[in-house]
Amino acid sequence: MLELSIHTIYVVSTWVAPNLLDKVPVAGMFIPRGGKMFNKKRLSIATLFGVLSGLVCWWLSSSDGAQPWFFALSTILSRTLIGFAVGISILKIKWWLHGIIMGFVFSLPMAFQGFYVPGKEMYIFLGTMIMGIIYGFFIELFTTVVFKAGAK
Numbered sequence: 001m002l003e004l005s006i007h008t009i010y011v012v013s014t015w016v017a018p019n020l021l022d023k024v025p026v027a028g029m030f031i032p033r034g035g036k037m038f039n040k041k042r043l044s045i046a047t048l049f050g051v052l053s054g055l056v057c058w059w060l061s062s063s064d065g066a067q068p069w070f071f072a073l074s075t076i077l078s079r080t081l082i083g084f085a086v087g088i089s090i091l092k093i094k095w096w097l098h099g100i101i102m103g104f105v106f107s108l109p110m111a112f113q114g115f116y117v118p119g120k121e122m123y124i125f126l127g128t129m130i131m132g133i134i135y136g137f138f139i140e141l142f143t144t145v146v147f148k149a150g151a152k
Contacts, residue, residue, distance in 0.1 A: 042149035043087035049142050050083015051076065053135040060131075071113070078110040082132065083139050090151055095144040096137060098151075103136020104129065 054076035061067065061075060085102045093101075107129050114124025144150045 039087075039149055039152055041147075042143055042151065043084070045147050045149050046083045046087030046139055046143045047080065048083070049139045050080040050086070050135075053083065053139060054079030057131060057135065074110060074113065078107065079132075079135055082106045082136050086136065086139050086143060092151065095140050095150065099137040099140025100133050101136070102140070103133040106136070107132025 057079050058067075058072050058075045062072070067075075082103055085106050086099060089098065089102065091098055111125045111128035111132070114128060115121045117124055
């Protein structure tokens with residue numbers, strides 16, 4: 001079975017027509033000349049802080065009692081996803097706004113889990129969204145400002 005990735009399509013298209021894809025969007029992203037799409041240092045730092053945010057979030061959410069393992073795993077993975085998204089994103093906007101947007105967008109799936117808890121649906125939904133925005137902001141703060149690994 002033939003598997004095509006964005007990188008394969010890019011390499012083949014540059015071989016066929018070298019100047020054709022200088023600024024053509026591929027999967028919603030612009031691939032700069034040379035194929036470099038993201039900063040590896042930025043991706044590593046942001047993902048690490050995403051994992052740390054997930055552990056903190058899990059610790060805070062389990063203060064009300066023990067959670068099932070799948071909620072704990074979902075919490076850690078959701079916050080890790082925010083870090084990964086911050087690290088791999090190449091959007092050119094202010095760093096603080098970038099963190100807020102990523103925190104909001106990638107907290108939505110986890111926030112809807114709150115509707116499975118009777119009587120606390122809106123508290124969990126809003127708390128998850130607000131904390132996701134805060135975690136996104138702090139992940140971006142540490143990645144861009146403290147460790148100086150801004151998006152290029």
